[in-house]
Amino acid sequence: MKIDDNFYMKLAIDEAWKYQLLTYPNPAVGCVIVKDGKLLAIEAHKEAGMPHAEINALKAAYLKVNPNSVVKTKSSSSDIHEFFLKNHNDFFNDCDIYVTLEPCNHIGKTPSCANLLKELKPKRVIISVKDPNKTAAGGLETLKNANIDVSVGILEEEGLNLLLPFISWQNKSCIFFKMAQTLNGSIDGKISGNRALAYVHTLRDKIDLLVIGGNSVRVDKPTLDARYIAGRAPDVFIYSKNKIFDNNIPLFRIPNRNVIISDDLFKLLDYKFVMIEGVYTLLDKLKERIDFLILIVNSKIKNGQNALNDIDINFEILHENYIGEDKIMFLKRK
Amino acid sequence: MKIDDNFYMKLAIDEAWKYQLLTYPNPAVGCVIVKDGKLLAIEAHKEAGMPHAEINALKAAYLKVNPNSVVKTKSSSSDIHEFFLKNHNDFFNDCDIYVTLEPCNHIGKTPSCANLLKELKPKRVIISVKDPNKTAAGGLETLKNANIDVSVGILEEEGLNLLLPFISWQNKSCIFFKMAQTLNGSIDGKISGNRALAYVHTLRDKIDLLVIGGNSVRVDKPTLDARYIAGRAPDVFIYSKNKIFDNNIPLFRIPNRNVIISDDLFKLLDYKFVMIEGVYTLLDKLKERIDFLILIVNSKIKNGQNALNDIDINFEILHENYIGEDKIMFLKRK
Numbered sequence: 001m002k003i004d005d006n007f008y009m010k011l012a013i014d015e016a017w018k019y020q021l022l023t024y025p026n027p028a029v030g031c032v033i034v035k036d037g038k039l040l041a042i043e044a045h046k047e048a049g050m051p052h053a054e055i056n057a058l059k060a061a062y063l064k065v066n067p068n069s070v071v072k073t074k075s076s077s078s079d080i081h082e083f084f085l086k087n088h089n090d091f092f093n094d095c096d097i098y099v100t101l102e103p104c105n106h107i108g109k110t111p112s113c114a115n116l117l118k119e120l121k122p123k124r125v126i127i128s129v130k131d132p133n134k135t136a137a138g139g140l141e142t143l144k145n146a147n148i149d150v151s152v153g154i155l156e157e158e159g160l161n162l163l164l165p166f167i168s169w170q171n172k173s174c175i176f177f178k179m180a181q182t183l184n185g186s187i188d189g190k191i192s193g194n195r196a197l198a199y200v201h202t203l204r205d206k207i208d209l210l211v212i213g214g215n216s217v218r219v220d221k222p223t224l225d226a227r228y229i230a231g232r233a234p235d236v237f238i239y240s241k242n243k244i245f246d247n248n249i250p251l252f253r254i255p256n257r258n259v260i261i262s263d264d265l266f267k268l269l270d271y272k273f274v275m276i277e278g279v280y281t282l283l284d285k286l287k288e289r290i291d292f293l294i295l296i297v298n299s300k301i302k303n304g305q306n307a308l309n310d311i312d313i314n315f316e317i318l319h320e321n322y323i324g325e326d327k328i329m330f331l332k333r334k
Numbered sequence: 335m336k337i338d339d340n341f342y343m344k345l346a347i348d349e350a351w352k353y354q355l356l357t358y359p360n361p362a363v364g365c366v367i368v369k370d371g372k373l374l375a376i377e378a379h380k381e382a383g384m385p386h387a388e389i390n391a392l393k394a395a396y397l398k399v400n401p402n403s404v405v406k407t408k409s410s411s412s413d414i415h416e417f418f419l420k421n422h423n424d425f426f427n428d429c430d431i432y433v434t435l436e437p438c439n440h441i442g443k444t445p446s447c448a449n450l451l452k453e454l455k456p457k458r459v460i461i462s463v464k465d466p467n468k469t470a471a472g473g474l475e476t477l478k479n480a481n482i483d484v485s486v487g488i489l490e491e492e493g494l495n496l497l498l499p500f501i502s503w504q505n506k507s508c509i510f511f512k513m514a515q516t517l518n519g520s521i522d523g524k525i526s527g528n529r530a531l532a533y534v535h536t537l538r539d540k541i542d543l544l545v546i547g548g549n550s551v552r553v554d555k556p557t558l559d560a561r562y563i564a565g566r567a568p569d570v571f572i573y574s575k576n577k578i579f580d581n582n583i584p585l586f587r588i589p590n591r592n593v594i595i596s597d598d599l600f601k602l603l604d605y606k607f608v609m610i611e612g613v614y615t616l617l618d619k620l621k622e623r624i625d626f627l628i629l630i631v632n633s634k635i636k637n638g639q640n641a642l643n644d645i646d647i648n649f650e651i652l653h654e655n656y657i658g659e660d661k662i663m664f665l666k667r668k
Contacts, residue, residue, distance in 0.1 A: 037372035
């Protein structure tokens with residue numbers, strides 16, 4: 001196997017996928033640091049407001065060589081920035097820094113990564129994708145103007161796949177479908193393991209709106225909250241022509257939750273980050289509206305209902321993660 | 335992400351899985367070399383008679399630093415061994431060598447890896463699994479006696495999963511089931527892409543016996559050869575109570591092929607490496623007999639027959655590879 005720029009960029013991309021969607025409204029970004037040929041850090045941005053991927057990687061790389069450095073005690077992005085501006089001692093001069101996305105050039109919740117890198121003067125910065133976000137872009141120019149060797153477009157297709165949710169919620173609404181099944185497509189009863197269920201609750205905590213079919217509400221009476229992670233219950237959109245529901249169903253009993261009952265999908269466009277939870281029939285109805293599908297697959301073959309209908313959809317696998325006994329597949333329609 | 339022994343061993347294990355089953359009758363083995371912190375090689379054993387994983391990795395690591403060395407022109411295991419015995423110049427003294435399986439200690443088709451490593455005196459040898467094969471074992475002792483620092487048991491569970499087919503065909507017959515489906519479990523019509531089909535033909539070229547249900551033979555009239563890779567057509571076992579078949583079916587027309595028509599599964603134990611090709615119904619019948627399942631999944635959702643019956647099987651995912659638009663899942667019954 002070739003150990004080259006593509007190899008290290010792939011490590012950065014895979015690390016970023018672990019936090020895909022959880023960084024909302026920020027993009028999922030990964031960063032790898034190689035110092036004089038030694039792999040020192042594989043890190044990612046984990047959550048909005050937390051340090052960017054580059055900052056996490058700079059800290060990890062520095063600590064790998066200086067395990068007792070005081071930077072160990074710094075967790076906020078500003079503190080880590082400040083530490084390195086004062087104490088880098090040219091540590092990064094022989095480093096190759098791989099980032100899946102052009103380092104940000106604007107000062108948001110954290111200082112600009114491009115400006116920090118400019119001061120640290122790494123040997124090379126290797127970027128997969130130029131930032132499509134006008135506000136944050138310009139990092140490339142900042143680095144080039146500081147005479148840092150910059151390469152752009154390494155594993156660009158994989159880098160763009162990683163950015164797909166971010167680009168969606170930047171441009172318009174990001175609407176994705178979530179479905180759980182067994183290996184053979186069975187959807188009956190409890191399918192997913194507990195860690196996969198906690199993952200779904202983590203997603204519910206992040207999204208602006210949860211869409212569910214009227215029939216599911218009537219039959220399954222779900223609460224649709226994020227109790228497994230003690231998170232925020234999202235607003236709910238019940239997709240139904242028939243507007244009459246039993247108000248005692250638990251989902252109506254969540255304080256501060258808006259519930260919309262409607263069959264007008266245009267209303268979804270008022271929200272930035274929307275998850276639809278359902279099975280094959282709803283997927284087939286809404287397939288033209290979604291940006292991607294999250295398919296949670298439990299590794300068993302089981303008897304049960306399998307709603308095949310007349311569905312015919314081709315997908316590209318963007319990525320797969322493993323959570324306990326389940327796989328999380330990110331699929332894009334072809 | 336922690337960059338430690340587990341990280342490097344995982345790279346070795348993943349590389350070895352790319353050649354899983356193709357190394358028959360040898361085990362799938364991967365090897366990673368890190369010189370003074372620099373990742374130099376990620377290699378694997380690719381086919382019986384070809385160099386072992388360690389030899390491929392030693393060569394790749396040396397060439398990464400000395401790209402014009404004459405070792406570039408050496409391809410046989412003996413030639414590479416000989417080159418390094420004479421010309422190592424202590425290159426490997428500051429190397430950590432990660433191997434998924436204890437280096438072999440016996441001289442088979444190629445010289446012993448443990449004896450070569452003993453001469454090269456690497457800083458450390460890190461091993462996932464001790465060799466269960468008595469003939470080849472002893473490498474650990476050889477290395478220790480040469481005062482090389484050896485660690486054993488790194489990612490042992492993953493290392494054992496990688497060895498599962500090898501351990502099966504060492505102890506008895508290795509019998510695996512191969513099935514193709516779409517994401518939703520549909521099995522109608524042409525499912526897999528061309529690269530996945532070529533992969534199946536590569537497996538057919540390796541196995542000793544192909545098992546197929548009588549009904550499949552009658553309905554689909556398959557040839558069951560390895561024409562996509564110009565490979566050897568395996569012997570065929572038609573699993574059927576009814577022994578009468580149309581002799582004009584192409585599978586009977588392959589020269590030098592034995593065809594057994596029987597419902598006595600004990601006959602399978604006369605063969606070392608057996609692939610059963612079928613769908614859910616046959617899987618359910620034979621699930622107690624198989625060592626693992628290869629599930630080839632095409633990334634589409636499609637209408638079609640879905641043979642659910644009363645199947646209830648729990649699996650552990652051993653590994654997944656991607657081949658074109660298909661996934662190759664290696665599944666073990668739990």
